Structures are given as C-alpha cells and as structure tokens.
Amino acid sequence: MTLLRAANVQLSFGSRTVFQGLTLTIEEGERVGLVGVNGSGKSSLMKILAGVARADTGELQLRRGARVTYLPQEPEFAEGATVASELSVSQGPLKEALAAHAELSRKLESTPAEGQAKLLEQFSALSDRIEHLGGWDTEHHAKTLLDRLGVKDWDRPVAQLSGGLRKRVAIARALLTRPDLLMLDEPTNHLDADTVDWLEEELDKLPGSLLLVTHDRYFLDGLVDRMVEIQPGEGVVSYPGNYEAYVEQxxxxxxxxxxxxxxxxxxxxxxxxxxxxxxxxxxxxxxxxxxxxxxxxxEKGFERPKVAALQTVAAPRLGHTVIEAEGVRKSFGERKVLQGVDFRLQRGERVGLVGPNGVGKTTFLRVLLGEVPPDDGKLVIGKNTKVAYYDQTRASLDPEQTVYEAASHGEDWVEMGDQKIALRDYLDDLLFPVPMQRQKVRALSGGERNRLLLARLFLEGANVLVLDEPTNDLDIVTLNILEGLLLRFTGSVLLVTHDRYFLDKVATSILAFEGEGRVVRYEGNYAMYRRLKEQAEAAQAATAAPASAPKKEAPAPAPSEASKPARKPGKLSYKEQRELDGMEAAIEAAETRKAELEAKLADPTVYSSASKVPELQRELETATTEVDRLYTRWQDLQNLVSGA
Known part of the structure; x- marks a missing residue:
C-alpha cells in the first residue's frame, strides 16, 4: 500500500531550477536511499515531503493517519529544552495510548461481562498500538538509547550540549517516535563508527518505512532496498536494490x-x-x-554528469622524517587523553584515526601540529614537512566572503604542475560556475562549503594532509573523487572520519583511540583493524578466564605429534625465517597492487567502459584477499618468534 506520494513537484530558487516534474512514491515498509550531487535538492525534497517546506508546484498525498518523523541535518529544539523533555515530546502518542489504555481498564472493571465485547476489542487494539509505539517501559528504553548514544545527563539543558551530542539526542527522539515513515538527513554525521554500526541495527528493527540521505555507503548497503537519485534540475530516477546494486545499474x-x-x-x-x-x-x-x-x-542528448575535479598542486618531496611523537602525554584536569603515545608518520602512509567521539583524536592532531602543547613527550616535524590542516568546524571559512574570495588567497591564478590556470576556471571545474563564485559563503550548502574548503586546502602545496572529518556532507560522487585523489597523493595523510567505506578504500593503517589515553596502531585498512581487534579481544578474554573454571582434558596427541620436540620460543625454521625476511617486501608489493587497482576504480574515466569495471573489481577483491593473507601469515610468524 502506498504510504506517501509526491507528484509533479517543482522547486526553484531565483533563476535556478532545483528540480521539476519530480514524482516519488514510498510504499509501506519500504527502505529508500536518496542520493544526488551537492545542491541537487536532497534536503529540500525531504523538507517538502515532511511538510516543513512548500514546493512551487506539485501535489503531496500521505496515507490517512500516517505519522511522519523528520530529522534534519541540524536538529532544532525548543527554547529551554532538556534531554528528558525532548524525549518526553517524542513519546506523546505513546503517552496518549497508555492513558487511554488505563481509562479503558477502569471501564472494563465496572462493566458487566455481557457488555465487555466491544471494550475488549478496543483494549486489544490499544495494546497493539502501545507495542507498535515502543512498549510499556518507555523511560527505561529512552535511557538505554541515550546511554548507547553516549548521552549521560538526563536532565541537562540541550543548549549546553555540543553539536554532536545534540545530534544524538535528536536521533534518540526520532527513534522513540516509531513513526510510519522516518526521514533522516545525514544521520551519521558526528557519530563514531561503532555508534553508526549500532544505529544501523536499530533502524533495521524499525517496523515503518525509511527515507534516508547519507554519504555512508556501507550504511546504505545495509539498510535500503531501493535507491532514488535526483537529477539536477529535473526529476528522479529509481533503482531497485541497495547502493552496490545502484552503482552497477x-x-x-x-x-x-x-x-x-x-x-x-x-x-x-x-x-x-x-x-x-x-x-x-x-x-x-x-x-x-x-x-x-x-x-x-x-533535443538535448546524453551528457555524462560533470564531477568536481579536485586536484593538488605540486608539493616539496618529503624527507626521511615526516612527523614523529615519543611518549606524548596530555590531560585536561583529571581526564587523561594521551598516555605515553608513540607515533611515527612515514612518507606515503595514510593513517586513519578512529575511536568514540571525545576520546582525543582531534586533540592528538592539534598536539602533532603544535597548536596544543603536550604535558610531556617529544615531537619532531621534518624540515621538509609542509602541513595543510582541514578543520572539521570549517572555522577558516569566512561566511561573508564570496566563494571566489574564500578560494583566492589573494591570487587570481593557480599553478598545476607546469600549467597556470585562472582561478575562476579552477573553481568552475569544482562545480562552482562563475555566477556561484559571486555568492557569499553563507549561502552555500554544507557539502558545497566542504568542497570549497577542500579545494582551497589542496592549493597550499602541502605534502602532509591532516583531515579532520572531511567526509561530512559530501555527496557520494565527490567522495569517490576525494578517495582517488588521496590514493594518488604522493605525500602522507592523517585522516579522522567515521566513514568505514572511506577508511577501507584509503587507509594503510589505523590508529585506534581506546580510551584512558591508550592509543594502538593496527596495520591495514578499517576492515583489517576490526578483524585484528576482535582477535586481540578474543585472546584477552581467553587469558582472563577464571582459573577456577574446570579445564577440559586435552586429547592425547597423535604418536607422530607426541614424538616431536616442542618448538622453543623465538626459534624459526630456516624456511620460515626466509619467509619472514621477505614478508615486508611481499606486503609492500601486494599493497601497491591493491592501491593501483583502487586508484583505477576511483578514476571517473574508467566508467566510460562498463565492461572494464567488473574485471577491475574482481582483481581488487583478489588483491585485498592477498594483502589480508600476508598480514595474517606475518602475525603468525611474529607470534612464533615471541613465543605467543
């Protein structure tokens, strides 16, 4: 059954047509992902569907009695609201149902048995509605949600919360409403990867329909069963299946x-x-x-969509020392953020920083860059190291400047290799046409501001890129371009992002912030980090098993095994030592091959021939498997050396 239908919707801002003739239908229980380039009108369409904005023309039909909850990118709260009051607002329908259920219970007690049939029918319907709205123990469920989202203060005013915590309260409020249609605009922004995993599980359990705008491709793959793409200035195209199926189609x-x-x-x-x-x-x-x-x-013929041509200007070659930290400590009062952290960034490495929000990732970057002094420890910046820093708050953008002024640094020309390009042409290639270059920065969408800041950053000629949440608000097409640029970048990268897909494509190692100042480095991408972390946790749990637990008697070894002397810790066979000696080169070669394939797939021109893409994807899967195998074997050999 159709839940919501929008027909022939048109929206314009001045002379710019955002979309026209747009028709979209959402069925009961359907999970829809909405995608499109920045500025194509995804957020505007969601506001129209939610009834908080009006289109220029068009018709909107919602099934009678259907409840809709809309969570914008920047949630709004009533003045003076507390965490508890906001969650109480979300539970209004549930409280009404509970009050009606209590009143009906009293009526049943005073009604003779022969007159209870109709009341019992109403009682059963109300019970079903209460279950649908979240059940009976509402406060416990709300506090459980908040605790999992990292919000501890039940009675704290929302105005005192950080932007990230406000977003989490808004997510909890939206989940507690249990609507027939839940519309979420970039819900994963400001959430760490573990919380994104949890949110995906929560949304998967919701009984209603879902309309989702997000740049998190794993999130889309796990949740949606249909993708809808907005065509700039036109309508929408629908593709059955999840994100991966959409890309193939x-x-x-x-x-x-x-x-x-x-x-x-x-x-x-x-x-x-x-x-x-x-x-x-x-x-x-x-x-x-x-x-x-x-x-x-x-007639207008087919044109391949124009994509943002992000480029980096030439940078000085890195020396042997890039950035090194030894024994770094940092505390804020009683809170330990960094405890004796050792870190070395080498040429060509792309290190992803992961961990819960507030654990110290941004603080660590600022310590490395000299913006925050450490309490103790040693920092060394290579003499050839030139750093460009992307601040997640975008504080370096002046909202009152024009787009052209914000990008210029006082120069009207950009040097790309041996070419000198006019700044206006460079910005046009980044999807900022000349009329848009005269707009104020404050008029840009979040994704457009992000793209402008990245474009300006890449003009600095840096050989070390420090990027703190660069993926927020970027559309998926621009994310693919950014991935390709970082894979081709010859310098080093430090990257904070919650985007698991992005880390899997880009990172060569992961720096995990595990709380209480503990920082652990894992080689490989995000998927490898999760595997290695799970193995370490399983080994730790096995070691920590109670000594009093009854031990199972080990089976007697086979005669051939019993006759073999036990291997001494630290002793490898000649063949194993040769294998270990060559392992570093083998891993480097395998990772180079993987990086080459990723760079090819990140290049937009490869998609001009669809027949090449599946073959490249198969080769990438094989290369990824080989890298994983080599790391596992290397770990096994290291364990033999250490006697672990």
Missing part, C-alpha cells in the same frame, strides 16, 4: 546511453550533410524527414 545505463548518443550523433551528421545539399536535391526529399532532423538536433 547506473554504470550499465550510462554505457547504453553513451552508445545510443554515439548513434544519434552519427545520424545527425548524416542528416546535416543532407540538409546542406542544394535546394534542388532537398526538394525531392520528404518534408517530414527535414522536420525530424531539425527536431532531433534541437
């Missing part, structure tokens, strides 16, 4: 459209040649053919 569709466009251009060339012949030749031809040819030439 879109590639095939673009390949077919490209082939059709090639045939169309050949036919137009033939017709133009015919039309250019003399009047005598044309007089013998059909007038209908002339009309068809002119109509076809007037």
């Amino acid at each position: 879109k590639l095939v569709a673009q390949e077919q459209a490209s082939i059709a466009q090639h045939k169309r251009e050949r036919w137009i060339a033939q017709e133009v040649a015919w039309l250019r012949r003399g009047p005598e030749a044309r007089r013998t031809k059909s007038k209908a053919r002339i009309d068809r040819a002119r109509k076809l030439m007037a």
